[in-house]
Amino acid sequence: MSEADHLYIITGASRGLGAALTNALLVPGNRLVCVARSRNLELERVATMSGVPVAWHLQDLSQPASAAGWLSSVLESQDQPPASATLILNAGVVEPIGPVSRLQESTLLPHLLTNLATPMIMTxxxxxxxxxxxxPRKVLAISSGAARHPIEGWSAYCAGKAGLDMFIRSVNAEYAGTPAPRTVRAVALAPGVVDTGMQDTIRNADFAQVQRFRDLKANQQLASAEETAGRILAYLHRPDFGSxxxxxxRNY
Ligand SMILES: NC(=O)c1ccc[n+]([C@@H]2O[C@H](COP(=O)([O-])OP(=O)(O)OC[C@H]3O[C@@H](n4cnc5c(N)ncnc54)[C@H](OP(=O)(O)O)[C@@H]3O)[C@@H](O)[C@H]2O)c1
Incomplete structure (x- = not known):
C-alpha cells in the first residue's frame, strides 16, 4: 500500500447498499476490504477492472468473536500505514419481523449479534x-429511522439499531479527545428507504404498516442503492463529519 491510500472496510459488501458503496469506492487512491457471507462475481470483476486493490473476505458476521479476529488479522497484515482508515458498518438483517409475543431466542440472538454485537466488537x-x-479514523454505522421511531412488528430491528446508535455515541464519548493525527469520528446514519433485497423482505412480511412499504415501491418512491451510496460517501467526506x-x- 502506498502512503496515499485510504483504507475502507465495508461490511455487507455482497448486495444492496454495501455493494453500491463498494462500487462507488472503486477510485484510485482507495484500498478496500470487503466482507459478507457470499460473493458478488460481477462486482469482483468490476473491481478487478478498476485496478483498485480490493480484498474480498467471506465471514459470517453473526459470530462476533471470529469477525473481530478476522478484522484484527486483516489490519495487522497491512504493511504500509494508510492515509486514513474508515470502517463502514453496513451489514444488517431485518428479520425476525413479528409481534413481541412471538420473539424466539433462535432468531432474535443471531439478529442482535449481526446488527449490534458484531459491529461493536469489530469497532x-x-x-x-x-x-x-x-x-484519522472514521466509523460509519448504517442505522435506520427504525432506531429512532418504533415500527410495530420490528422490535428486534428497532432495538438493535437503537443500540447501535447509542454505541456510536459511546465511541465518540470515549474517543473525542484523541489527538491528531489519530482522531476518531463516528456517525450512525439512517439512509432512507432504499430499493434493496431488504425492502423485498419487508414487503413480503406480515406487520401492521406493510402496505406503506408496498406503496412506496409501487409508486417508485424508493431511493436506488447507487444514488444512496453516492450521497453516503459525500456525507462521509464532509469536513464536519462527526459533528x-x-x-x-433525509435531512439533506
Ligand atoms: N434498504 C433500506 O431501505 C434500509 C433502510 C434503513 C437502513 N438500512 C440498513 O442498510 C444496511 C444495508 O441494507 P440493505 O438494504 O443493503 O440490505 P440487503 O440488500 O439485505 O444486504 C445486506 C448485506 O448484509 C450482509 N449480511 C447480512 N447478514 C450477514 C452476516 N451474518 N454476515 C455477513 N454479512 C451479512 C449481506 O451479505 P450476505 O448475505 O452475502 O452475507 C448483504 O451484503 C443494513 O444495515 C440495513 O439495516 C436499509
Whole structure:
C-alpha cells in the first residue's frame, strides 16, 4: 500500500447498499476490504477492472468473536500505514419481523449479534489495530429511522439499531479527545428507504404498516442503492463529519 491510500472496510459488501458503496469506492487512491457471507462475481470483476486493490473476505458476521479476529488479522497484515482508515458498518438483517409475543431466542440472538454485537466488537478491533497507523479514523454505522421511531412488528430491528446508535455515541464519548493525527469520528446514519433485497423482505412480511412499504415501491418512491451510496460517501467526506453523531440522509 502506498502512503496515499485510504483504507475502507465495508461490511455487507455482497448486495444492496454495501455493494453500491463498494462500487462507488472503486477510485484510485482507495484500498478496500470487503466482507459478507457470499460473493458478488460481477462486482469482483468490476473491481478487478478498476485496478483498485480490493480484498474480498467471506465471514459470517453473526459470530462476533471470529469477525473481530478476522478484522484484527486483516489490519495487522497491512504493511504500509494508510492515509486514513474508515470502517463502514453496513451489514444488517431485518428479520425476525413479528409481534413481541412471538420473539424466539433462535432468531432474535443471531439478529442482535449481526446488527449490534458484531459491529461493536469489530469497532473495538478497528480502533485498537488502527492506532499504530497514526492516521484519522472514521466509523460509519448504517442505522435506520427504525432506531429512532418504533415500527410495530420490528422490535428486534428497532432495538438493535437503537443500540447501535447509542454505541456510536459511546465511541465518540470515549474517543473525542484523541489527538491528531489519530482522531476518531463516528456517525450512525439512517439512509432512507432504499430499493434493496431488504425492502423485498419487508414487503413480503406480515406487520401492521406493510402496505406503506408496498406503496412506496409501487409508486417508485424508493431511493436506488447507487444514488444512496453516492450521497453516503459525500456525507462521509464532509469536513464536519462527526459533528452530528446520529443523522439521517433525509435531512439533506
Ligand atoms: N434498504 C433500506 O431501505 C434500509 C433502510 C434503513 C437502513 N438500512 C440498513 O442498510 C444496511 C444495508 O441494507 P440493505 O438494504 O443493503 O440490505 P440487503 O440488500 O439485505 O444486504 C445486506 C448485506 O448484509 C450482509 N449480511 C447480512 N447478514 C450477514 C452476516 N451474518 N454476515 C455477513 N454479512 C451479512 C449481506 O451479505 P450476505 O448475505 O452475502 O452475507 C448483504 O451484503 C443494513 O444495515 C440495513 O439495516 C436499509
Amino acid at each position: 473495538g478491533a478497528f480502533l485498537e489495530r488502527t492506532e499504530k497507523f497514526d492516521c 452530528t453523531e446520529l443523522d439521517d440522509l
